[in-house]
Amino acid sequence: MLIIVVSLKYLSFVMRADNAGEGGILTLMSLAGRYASDKKTALVVVIGLIGGSFFYGEVVITPAVSVMSALEGLEILAPSLEAYIVPCAVVVLTILFCIQKHGTGGVSKVFAPIMLLWFIVIGLLGFRSILASPQVLYALNPSWAIGFFLQYKSLSFFALGAVVLAITGVEALYADMGHFGKMPIRYAWFTVVLPCLVLNYFGQGALLLRNPEAIKNPFFLLAPDWALIPLLILAALATVIASQAVISGVFSLTRQAVHLGYLPPMRILHTSDMEAGQIYIPVINWLLFIAVVMVIVTFKHSSNLAAAYGIAVTGTMVITAILSCTVAYQNWHWPKIATVTILTILLCIDVPLFTANLIKVFSGGWLPLLLGLCMFIIMTSWKSERFRLLRRLNEHGNSLEALIASLEKNPPTRVKGTAVFMIRTTNVIPFSLLHNLTHNKVLHERVVLMTIKTVDTAYVHNAQRVTIEQLSPTFWRVVTRYGYKETPNVENIFYLCGLEGLSFRMEETSFFLSHESVKLSKRPWYLRVRGQLFLALNRNALRAPDQFKIPPNRVIELGTQIDI
Structure with missing residues (x-):
């Protein structure tokens, strides 16, 4: 043996x-x-x-x-x-x-x-x-x-x-x-x-x-x-x-x-x-x-x-x-x-x-x-259950391109600085952006939609980590890729973005995150048990600021209630 x-x-x-x-x-x-x-x-x-x-x-x-x-x-x-x-x-x-x-x-x-x-x-x-x-x-x-x-x-x-x-x-x-x-x-x-x-x-x-x-x-x-x-x-x-x-x-x-x-x-x-x-x-x-x-x-x-x-x-x-x-x-x-x-x-x-x-x-x-x-x-x-939640978050059907075009044509009140909206999936409007426009009725002078992806390789070379795309004069999309053996870090992302010409100053940047309050919809008992397990795990999961090493004093969380 x-x-x-x-x-x-x-x-x-x-x-x-x-x-x-x-x-x-x-x-x-x-x-x-x-x-x-x-x-x-x-x-x-x-x-x-x-x-x-x-x-x-x-x-x-x-x-x-x-x-x-x-x-x-x-x-x-x-x-x-x-x-x-x-x-x-x-x-x-x-x-x-x-x-x-x-x-x-x-x-x-x-x-x-x-x-x-x-x-x-x-x-x-x-x-x-x-x-x-x-x-x-x-x-x-x-x-x-x-x-x-x-x-x-x-x-x-x-x-x-x-x-x-x-x-x-x-x-x-x-x-x-x-x-x-x-x-x-x-x-x-x-x-x-x-x-x-x-x-x-x-x-x-x-x-x-x-x-x-x-x-x-x-x-x-x-x-x-x-x-x-x-x-x-x-x-x-x-x-x-x-x-x-x-x-x-x-x-x-x-x-x-x-x-x-x-x-x-x-x-x-x-x-x-x-x-x-x-x-x-x-x-x-x-x-x-x-x-x-x-x-x-x-x-x-x-x-x-x-x-x-x-x-x-x-x-x-x-x-x-x-x-x-x-x-x-x-x-x-x-x-x-x-x-x-x-x-x-x-x-x-x-x-x-x-x-x-x-x-x-x-x-x-x-x-x-x-x-x-x-x-x-x-x-x-x-x-x-996480897949079910993400599907519910992305099913509102609004077009990101149409929203950006509308905001560029008829902008709300603009304030100085950079707003980074963390988004799980590209081409989807983050709830935090919608809530910020609905309740605060303001928009930063520069808006970055940031997606952090985990790929199925252990490591990603820094030359392939960050992809930057300008969506409009004031809107940018940043997609970062990390291996499953790596820990995402926004300071490292900002450094790599700076090398590509998109510079950030942490003290002038605000991170907007969505905080979902999840409720279970009517479902069979065995799926309800699985849903309750997911809720327990979700309540005790590491929060995004700690997960991505975001300075706590730069984070703004906007909540929404989701039925899954």
Whole structure:
């Protein structure tokens, strides 16, 4: 599994599908839908959102099961310490989530040496055990695995549900490309992580050959008695760091979902001046912390969580295989026979793993499925209801060109300065402009209709970011484009406009924004529930001035009531 799934599938094949260095299931969705027809795009979006939802389910369980499994070494040290495992796990994870605001870069300066030491230690422990029972190396012969499957057909199928635990976090490798880069991940895996993991897994097998009773905890029993406490401490630190990988991955996934319009705007903080991919999202960090703590307190033991683990991971793996092969065929123009062959091979591995884990549904597997379902409902509800709102805002039917011509011919009272009206769609009259004319009956001497768009690429070059069009002697249209990995900033937009000949002075500019008070029209109960969810998300969404870095003292909000 380490070779086929991690090394070949993800690091050699899937990681080729990056969008300006960004990875993750939503990146695959965006790439796969770029050249697809409308019907196929809709299917790709649904598949991608399901995969993203599975990843959210995985992220909640991974820190809990990792930290608890490490701290359960306390039972070997002293069985009476078992009662302290859950409280210690909560304390450790609290510290981990508290330091997230310092960013991946700051955290990695502490974590990197610890992880290097961790892999060296577990590799040496495994090597020491292999020397004591070298016959374990017979397992390198694939005939043993084939014979096991032929002799124990039912048992071997159920065993696949446990095998997947050896490749947990593989999806986070792909999602974390934007944080660490493609080549550092590959170098670390092939030079350090893979060799040490193989040695340790074979070492545990060798230990079980010598002492079958060590099955209760073969990892910690690899160490001599004097090294148990240092190994316990090192394991706790290592599992915390492993949890960091999936937390960073969910930050990246959430930012993509926000910019692609599947989650409401939220505060995204950049934690590095050098790496745009290093971010921190406070609301996601603390919601995830609450969910992880609830899972730990509810399940209380890593073996219970292990039963819940696997469905989300393998479900995401199946979807990743489908989308990555779609990208290979449509975007990279690989031969159809080659992509179909690769997809068949990948699914022959991923589908049995997913099917084997389905038996865990009633023993805890319902948890990631429930979490994934909740995230899928949230993302689809926000996208569909937001589309419904925008359609209602744009259906008044008035012509922008006719309004501008009328205002130029019979202008209202003009005042000094520049008015920037934020507009979501070009060629549509913003409600804020209509309300300003209706109630204030004035117009600034220069009017700019500004649209900020998010495109399906990670970055947009500054030379292509701003498009300026003069609609009349006093009206201008400015369209700006940002990648889903970027954060819009009006000061940067003004600077780029100045290079194109349209200069602004912030102290002489007023931003007019529409504030919609949304009400639900009569609809079936299930659509009303979805509408209520949208209203709750909309009330707590990041406001436009904070989203676009507009100085608060330059903002004027004009409200309107909309029924959807």
